[in-house]
Amino acid sequence: MSCNPAQILILDDDADVAYAAKLLLRRAGQVRTLADPRQLARCLQDGDPDVVLLDFNFTPGRTDGAEGLRVLDQLQALPRPPAVIAMTAYADVPLAVAAMKRGACDFITKPWDNVRLVAAVDGALARRATVAPQVAGEGLKGSSAAMRSLRAFIASVGPTEANVMVLGENGVGKELVARAIHQASRRAGGNFLPVDMGSLPEATLESELFGHRKGSFTDARNDRAGRFQSASGGTLFLDEIGNLPLAAQSKLLTALERREVTPLGADRPETIDVRIVSATNLDEARLYDPAVFRPDLLFRLNTIVIRVPPLRERAGDIPELLRHYLVHYEAQYGKQARTVAPAAFDALCAHCWTGNVRSLRHACERAVILSESDMYSLADFGLHAGSPTVPASASSAIDARKLDELERDAIAAALEQVKGNISRASSLLGISRAALYRKLDKHGL
Ligand SMILES: Nc1ncnc2c1ncn2[C@@H]1O[C@H](COP(=O)(O)OP(=O)(O)OP(=O)(O)O)[C@@H](O)[C@H]1O
Numbered sequence: 250m251s252c253n254p255a256q257i258l259i260l261d262d263d264a265d266v267a268y269a270a271k272l273l274l275r276r277a278g279q280v281r282t283l284a285d286p287r288q289l290a291r292c293l294q295d296g297d298p299d300v301v302l303l304d305f306n307f308t309p310g311r312t313d314g315a316e317g318l319r320v321l322d323q324l325q326a327l328p329r330p331p332a333v334i335a336m337t338a339y340a341d342v343p344l345a346v347a348a349m350k351r352g353a354c355d356f357i358t359k360p361w362d363n364v365r366l367v368a369a370v371d372g373a374l375a376r377r378a379t380v381a382p383q384v385a386g387e388g389l390k391g392s393s394a395a396m397r398s399l400r401a402f403i404a405s406v407g408p409t410e411a412n413v414m415v416l417g418e419n420g421v422g423k424e425l426v427a428r429a430i431h432q433a434s435r436r437a438g439g440n441f442l443p444v445d446m447g448s449l450p451e452a453t454l455e456s457e458l459f460g461h462r463k464g465s466f467t468d469a470r471n472d473r474a475g476r477f478q479s480a481s482g483g484t485l486f487l488d489e490i491g492n493l494p495l496a497a498q499s500k501l502l503t504a505l506e507r508r509e510v511t512p513l514g515a516d517r518p519e520t521i522d523v524r525i526v527s528a529t530n531l532d533e534a535r536l537y538d539p540a541v542f543r544p545d546l547l548f549r550l551n552t553i554v555i556r557v558p559p560l561r562e563r564a565g566d567i568p569e570l571l572r573h574y575l576v577h578y579e580a581q582y583g584k585q586a587r588t589v590a591p592a593a594f595d596a597l598c599a600h601c602w603t604g605n606v607r608s609l610r611h612a613c614e615r616a617v618i619l620s621e622s623d624m625y626s627l628a629d630f631g632l633h634a635g636s637p638t639v640p641a642s643a644s645s646a647i648d649a650r651k652l653d654e655l656e657r658d659a660i661a662a663a664l665e666q667v668k669g670n671i672s673r674a675s676s677l678l679g680i681s682r683a684a685l686y687r688k689l690d691k692h693g694l
Contacts, residue, residue, distance in 0.1 A: 254278045255374050258298035260286060260320065261336070262307045266359065270302060273363055277370050286320045298331045300373045303353070305337045305344060313471040314344040321353060322442065322479040332373035336361070343468065389425050390573050391566030395558050399426070406553050407433025412505075414490075414550050415528040416536075417557035419680040420607030423528040424488065426557055430526055431484040439483025444476050447489030447683065454497050456513050459504065465514025477510050480523045490550065491529030491536060495543065502546040525550060530684065560602040560609065567598045570606060574613035575625070584617050593627040600632060603659040604678045611676070631677065657692040660685070664694070 255278030261267045267282040274280050278299070283292050286307055301324055305317025314337060324333055335348040338359040345356040355369045389396060406413060407430045415423040424443065431441040449457050456466075460475030476485060493501065504510045505525065509518040527550045535541050560566065571589065579586055589597065602609055616629035627633060659678065667673035675685040688694075 255300065256296060256298045257281070257300050257302070257370065258283060258292070258331070259302045260284075260289070261302070261304040263304070266304075270366070273366060274302075274370055277367065277374070286316060289320060289323060297329055300370055301331045301333045302357075302370075303333050303335055305335060305348070311471070313473075314347070315471050315473050318347060319474065319479070321348060322440070334369050334373055389422060389429060390569050391563065392569060393563040393565040395563040396566055399555070399557065400429075402555060403429045404433055406430065406555075408435060409553075410434075410524055411552040412525040412527070412550050413553045413555060414547075415526065415555045415557060416533065417528075417530065418559050418605055419530050419684045420605035421557040421559055422606055423530075423557055424486070426555060427484070427486045427488075427526040427528060431486075431524075434484065434524065436483050436524055440480050441484050441486060442476055442480040443486040443488055445488050447492035449497075451494055451497060455500060458501070459510040460512035460515075462512055462514035465512075469514065472512075475510065475512060477504065477521045477523055478512075478519065482522055483524075485523040485525055487525060487527040487550075489529060490527040491531035491542065498543045498546050502543060502549060505546070505549045527551075560605045564598055567600075567602075567609070568594075570609055571597060571613060574610050575617060578614045578617035582617055584620075587620060588624055590624040590626055593625060593630070596627050596632065597630060601659065603656055604680050607680070608678060656688065657694070660688055660692065660694060 257274055257278045257280045259267045259270050259274075259280065259282045261270070261282070262284045264284065267284065271280045271282055281292070281295075281298070283289065284307075303317055303320060303324075305314035306312055307316045317335065317337070321333055321335070324330055330352065332355075333348075333353045334355045334357055335345065335353040336357045336359055337344060348356060354373050357366055357369055389400065403426065413427075413430055415426050417423050427443075428441055431437060444458070456469070456473070456475065458475045458477055460473050460478055461469045463469055463471045487501075504521065507518070509520050511518040529536060531541070536547065537544075560570075571594075575589070576586070578584070597612075604611075612630040612632065615631050616625045620626070620629040660674070663674045663677045667677060671682055671685060675682045678685065680688075
């Protein structure tokens with residue numbers, strides 16, 4: 250575990266406020282303050298912060314929070330994004346919602362309650378300890394033939410400007426692949442901006458993606474840049490693109506065809522300079538169904554297609570991933586290094602990992618936290634003898650019907666285990682609640 254003190258950055262133009270927060274938080278870590286967000290890039294040269302307390306208005310008279318949202322986007326695009334706590338003197342719920350949607354982990358109104366602020370920073374540090382490794386560009390682990398050719402493919406398509414579509418089940422590592430493409434590109438110095446297309450509300454989609462001008466709708470109190478503008482010079486990662494409604498698909502298509510976007514309320518379009526990497530877990534039959542996804546948009550997005558195989562088809566990666574995440578969590582939780590009991594190891598390698606690497610990762614975290622003996626047992630990983638496994642002889646030749654059955658069985662078993670609780674079942678399977686609902690629908694469960 251690292252012994253370095255946590256790095257805390259307070260971004261506030263009010264010197265008194267910044268000083269008071271600095272005094273309060275000095276026990277939590279090393280605290281720096283910055284009054285002008287334009288100096289952020291220079292400040293980051295002294296090292297990336299773990300937590301940022303971010304004021305949302307820097308220019309006197311401004312109360313719309315746009316300056317803070319811009320800084321938030323900048324911070325989110327760092328290779329190791331800090332946990333951001335949004336602070337504003339105006340208890341403004343829509344702004345809080347916008348900040349949380351863009352990745353802030355908490356929200357504080359000024360004047361703050363000291364206990365609440367310290368708790369928020371402690372919580373943010375704890376959250377970062379869990380979240381940072383997912384986004385830290387730790388790299389894709391695994392040396393199976395499939396992973397080796399995936400890396401080689403990324404190295405060859407990364408430096409091109411081609412739009413890339415990454416396909417694969419939940420938790421296979423599509424976002425890691427997208428980040429690796431960005432890092433291998435000439436845009437690596439620019440932003441990598443992920444957007445969850447599945448969670449953008451249809452009503453605000455245009456404004457979120459393309460921005461808006463002050464007064465263009467009731468709540469548009471100031472000009473705001475969209476994601477296309479924020480990612481300018483970098484890579485825009487359109488995640489869950491398969492969930493985009495058809496009406497929204499046509500707006501996205503127009504932007505990509507013209508390579509320009511018109512912010513809501515603007516009378517002139519703006520040229521865009523982004524590379525698009527998109528991802529979906531839709532199976533290809535559905536993706537190529539014009540009733541689900543516009544073929545002309547698909548054509549724009551999938552110049553290059555990267556298929557990330559599910560973990561059960563590259564079981565050779567499992568030992569390395571187990572080692573990697575067990576060591577990682579042992580260090581994170583300050584636990585002694587342990588080995589996996591041989592029978593448990595065999596069972597873990599034969600397990601079908603419906604939720605792919607994400608569920609393996611969660612299982613390792615669980616084992617590190619719960620294990621009380623010298624060796625990890627299967628139960629420590631939340632598995633039991635008889636958990637769905639991949640037949641050894643068929644791991645790569647398994648057919649789609651069989652995979653469907655395995656998936657259905659795993660979901661049914663998980664639901665039974667947690668007595669139908671969707672949240673607990675999704676976390677057990679290592680997939681999001683939305684993904685679980687889609688799969689329940691698909692399997693008629
Ligand atoms: N090859 C890998 N090596 C190390 N960690 C991995 C690998 N693949 C995935 N992971 C980890 O598994 C988790 C899920 O990865 P990621 O979010 O990239 O998957 P995804 O395919 O985008 O999932 P979803 O479709 O659910 O959004 C992350 O914690 C990631 O760090």
